Amino acid sequence: MPSFLQTAPVQSNRFLTDRALRLTLERLLPPEIFAQAAPAFTRLGERARAELPALAAQAEANPPTHLPYDSWGKRIDRIDVDPAFTRLVEIGAEEGLVACAYDAGLGQYGRVVQVGLAHLYDPVSAVATCPLVMTDGAATVLRQLDPALAARYLPRLTARHHAITSGQWMTETAGGSDVSRTETTAAPLENGQFALTGTKFFTSATSADIALALARTPDSAPGSAGLSLFLLELKNPDGSWNGITVRRMKDKMGTKALPTAELELNGTIAVPVAGLGRGVAKIARLLNIARLWAGLAAPAGVGHFLDLARDYAQKREVFGRPLAQTPSHTAWIAGLTAEYEAMLALNFETARAIGETEHGTETLSRLLAPLNKLACARDGIDVASQLLESFGGAGYMEDTGIPRVFRNLHVHTIWEGTTNVLAHDVVRALRDRALGEAFIEDIKKRMRDLKSPEATTAGRIDAALTTLAPHILAPSEDDARFLGQGMARLFEASLLAQSGEWRAATYQDNSGLIAADLFTRKPLLPVSGVDLELDQLAYGLPNL
Numbered sequence: 001m002p003s004f005l006q007t008a009p010v011q012s013n014r015f016l017t018d019r020a021l022r023l024t025l026e027r028l029l030p031p032e033i034f035a036q037a038a039p040a041f042t043r044l045g046e047r048a049r050a051e052l053p054a055l056a057a058q059a060e061a062n063p064p065t066h067l068p069y070d071s072w073g074k075r076i077d078r079i080d081v082d083p084a085f086t087r088l089v090e091i092g093a094e095e096g097l098v099a100c101a102y103d104a105g106l107g108q109y110g111r112v113v114q115v116g117l118a119h120l121y122d123p124v125s126a127v128a129t130c131p132l133v134m135t136d137g138a139a140t141v142l143r144q145l146d147p148a149l150a151a152r153y154l155p156r157l158t159a160r161h162h163a164i165t166s167g168q169w170m171t172e173t174a175g176g177s178d179v180s181r182t183e184t185t186a187a188p189l190e191n192g193q194f195a196l197t198g199t200k201f202f203t204s205a206t207s208a209d210i211a212l213a214l215a216r217t218p219d220s221a222p223g224s225a226g227l228s229l230f231l232l233e234l235k236n237p238d239g240s241w242n243g244i245t246v247r248r249m250k251d252k253m254g255t256k257a258l259p260t261a262e263l264e265l266n267g268t269i270a271v272p273v274a275g276l277g278r279g280v281a282k283i284a285r286l287l288n289i290a291r292l293w294a295g296l297a298a299p300a301g302v303g304h305f306l307d308l309a310r311d312y313a314q315k316r317e318v319f320g321r322p323l324a325q326t327p328s329h330t331a332w333i334a335g336l337t338a339e340y341e342a343m344l345a346l347n348f349e350t351a352r353a354i355g356e357t358e359h360g361t362e363t364l365s366r367l368l369a370p371l372n373k374l375a376c377a378r379d380g381i382d383v384a385s386q387l388l389e390s391f392g393g394a395g396y397m398e399d400t401g402i403p404r405v406f407r408n409l410h411v412h413t414i415w416e417g418t419t420n421v422l423a424h425d426v427v428r429a430l431r432d433r434a435l436g437e438a439f440i441e442d443i444k445k446r447m448r449d450l451k452s453p454e455a456t457t458a459g460r461i462d463a464a465l466t467t468l469a470p471h472i473l474a475p476s477e478d479d480a481r482f483l484g485q486g487m488a489r490l491f492e493a494s495l496l497a498q499s500g501e502w503r504a505a506t507y508q509d510n511s512g513l514i515a516a517d518l519f520t521r522k523p524l525l526p527v528s529g530v531d532l533e534l535d536q537l538a539y540g541l542p543n544l
Contacts, residue, residue, distance in 0.1 A: 008400075009312035009391070011053065011304070014120055015045035018303055019511070020341045024348050025116045027502050029109055036105070037113045041120065044095045048120045052088065053401065056126035059085035059257035060404055064207075066249045066261070077246040081207050085257045088128035092121060093163040097129070098136045101355075102143070102158045111355030115296050115348055122297050123304035126257040127408050131165040131205035133293040137286030138166035138212055140358075141229075145274040145282055149231060153210065167211035167234075168286060169263070171202040179214055179280060180224040184265060186215040186272075194230060195243070195267040202250065206261045208234060212286065213270065214279050227279035232270035243268035254407035287416055288369040292350055294412040295372035298380020299343035301409045305387040305402075306340060309333065312391060323390075333390075338496075338518035339383050343376045345495035346488065366429050367439055367487075374422040375488035377412040384409055423484035430475040430483075439487065440469050446494045450501055457516050461493050464524040486525040493520050 015022060015038075025041070026034050062082040070076050093099070097117050101110045114136075122129050139157040142150040156164045174181035184198025196215050203211070213230050220226030236242050247262035273282060313324035313333070323329050350372040353363035384406055388395040395402045413419060430436045443465055447458060468486050475483060496519055500512030 006394070007315045008394075009308040009315070011049050011124075012307055012311070013042070013045035013049050014303060014307055015041040015116075018307060019509075020337070020344055020515075021116070021119055021303060023503055023507075023512075024344050024499065025112070027499060027506075028112050028348055028352055033106060033109045033113070037100075037116070040096065040100075040113075041116055044117055044120045047091065047095070048124050052091065052121070052124040055084040055088050055091075056124050056257070056404075057401060058082060059088060059126040059128075063256045064249060064259035066246055068246065075245070077241060077244070079206055079246065079249070079259055079261070081259050082257065085126060085128060086207075088125050088257075089131055089165065090163075092125065092128055092132045094160050095121065096160060097121060097132050098139065098163070099158045099160050101136060102139065102154075108355045108359040108361070109352075111292070111351040111358070112348060115292070115351040118293065118296050119300040119303060119344075122300040123405055126404075127255045127411070128257070129293060129297065130255070130258050131167070131208055133290050134168045134205055134208070134286075135163070135165045136293070137168060137289040138210065138231075140289050141212065141273060141282060141285050142231075144285060149271070149273060153231075164209035165205060165207075167203055167205045167208040168283075168290070169200040169203050169211050169213040170283065171200065173199060173201045179227065179283075182214050182216065182227055184213065184215040186217045186228060186230060186270065188217070189269070192271060194270050194272065196230060196232065196265045196270050197267060198265050199247075200263045200265065202260065203263050204255075204258055204260045206234075206246070206259045206263070210234065212273065212283065213265075214283060215270075217276055220277075224280045228276045229273040229279040229282040230270035231273050232268055253410065254404075255411050256404075288354065288365065290416045291369045291373040291422075292347075292354060294415050295350065295376040296347045297412045298376045298378075298384070298409055299340060299347055301405055302336075302340045302343065302380050302383045302387065304405060305384055306333075306337065308402075309387050309390040316392075329390075332386075334514070335518055336383050336386060338515040339379060341499075341512070341515045342489075342492035342496055342519050343380060343383075345499055346372050346492045347376055349491075349495055364435070364439055364442060367426065367435060368491075370417070370422040370425045370429070371484060371488040371491065373412070373416065374419055374426070374484050375492065377409075378419055381409055381413065419484075420481060423480035424477065426484045426487065427475045427477055427480045430472060433473060436472040436475070439491075440465065440472060443491065443494045446498050450497060451505075452501065453497065454500075454513055454517065457493075457497055457513075457520050460520040460524065461490065461497065464490050464493070468525060482526050489524050493524055496520075 059082045064079055064081045067078040100106055101114045103110050106113055135157050139154055142154055170179050172182055174183055184196055186194040186196050188194055210233050214227045215230055216226050217228055233242055243266045245264040247264055250260040314322055316323040350368040353365040353368050356363045357365040388406055394400050471483050496516035500516045503509045503512035
């Protein structure tokens with residue numbers, strides 16, 4: 001028997017222990033809404049600590065399987081999903097991860113409450129958030145665009161019990177983010193229905209009840225202009241597939257519990273959403289919701305790792321004292337915490353803006369949706385990777401569950417647009433000069449509203465804004481990544497300065513001001529443009 005056994009880190013109820021998360025919710029929600037939602041946050045925080053991790057471990061250990069034929073040779077394409085994953089999706093619905101965004105009692109604050117719940121749920125859910133995300137997006141599209149379909153499906157999509165879920169089928173072999181290359185066709189039938197034919201190359205949550213899919217009708221215009229959005233039910237009333245053949249299940253680096261497949265549509269019966277045409281514009285309403293969720297997953301995972309790392313640092317002894325008392329470790333954790341708080345601030349501000357936009361108030365949500373995902377999904381991987389080190393070799397062992405959470409974070413830089421796709425989307429949005437001007441003014445106003453700004457932090461933010469403003473007002477595709485990353489980080493800095501002052505004034509707690517200082521000590525703007533010399537070395541281009 002070894003003379004020493006290291007005590008493992010223990011997960012807490014993060015709503016009660018994660019000060020940054022709790023105070024962000026308290027700051028953004030009116031007191032009556034925060035009081036109303038606090039029991040739900042507490043309850044889900046406890047379930048995330050005590051109940052969900054075992055379900056997630058079981059679901060990840062038993063990935064979905066595909067049985068193409070039965071014992072007699074009949075094609076059945078049965079997809080079996082572990083009951084633990086199904087239960088995780090049910091718990092997400094029960095706790096209101098979809099429903100609260102449509103709760104009239106929460107109004108424009110429903111998105112902030114939703115994101116607070118998702119931060120507690122996502123890291124220990126085996127990415128059961130995926131079907132919930134697409135269900136949320138489908139509910140948004142139907143509610144905003146098609147009253148008839150909304151009346152039929154919305155109550156079940158937003159239910160807390162016996163809810164249905166939705167998929168989102170866009171990716172084809174001809175292209176992922178470039179939906180203009182969609183080849184699926186939609187042939188008209190009687191009664192306003194259409195028969196879809198084509199291949200959907202990457203369909204997550206294949207166990208969903210319905211799906212939204214892009215397809216082309218006969219004689220439609222080429223490119224994205226000729227696409228329409230359709231709703232289909234995956235199964236017929238007798239339980240058979242609705243003209244769908246499963247080609248194979250996808251073997252992925254992470255998200256192992258999530259059923260992801262290649263599908264052939266062979267006369268799949270579907271109905272158009274809000275008539276024919278403008279399919280890309282319609283699905284974009286879903287994408288903004290999906291990007292909000294993809295943006296929150298990384299800081300949620302970082303918050304989970306920080307919770308474990310802080311507990312572990314109290315138990316792990318190095319050089320005769322707990323790791324938490326080692327100056328180099330505490331300074332390192334403080335820097336990572338500042339990055340975490342910046343992601344939290346951007347993520348929740350995006351949720352607030354989307355919620356207000358949905359309730360008729362003009363906001364920066366058109367810009368914040370891609371900026372939030374661009375920054376949080378990418379930066380979260382870096383911070384989580386560093387935090388994995390804090391557990392030493394144990395952090396690399398599968399049976400601790402830490403590598404599983406880390407792997408799952410990587411999908412969020414890909415879902416709903418890679419970093420470059422999002423950066424170019426920001427450039428497209430900024431072609432509306434008024435939107436860029438509003439973004440600049442928003443940061444300036446936040447700085448003006450500070451009652452006692454910390455001079456060094458404010459100076460760094462002002463200097464970065466002075467440099468970046470001309471690029472915002474005259475956006476270039478050549479600088480898309482510089483612009484997107486710079487705008488996101490600058491906006492995070494202004495939010496940290498604002499929230500840090502609120503925390504100090506409300507609770508005499510200077511930790512938020514310290515986070516703003518640490519965050520702005522790092523460059524707020526990346527290197528601009530393409531380094532031609534390095535580009536030539538990488539691609540063997542001739543000197544120009």
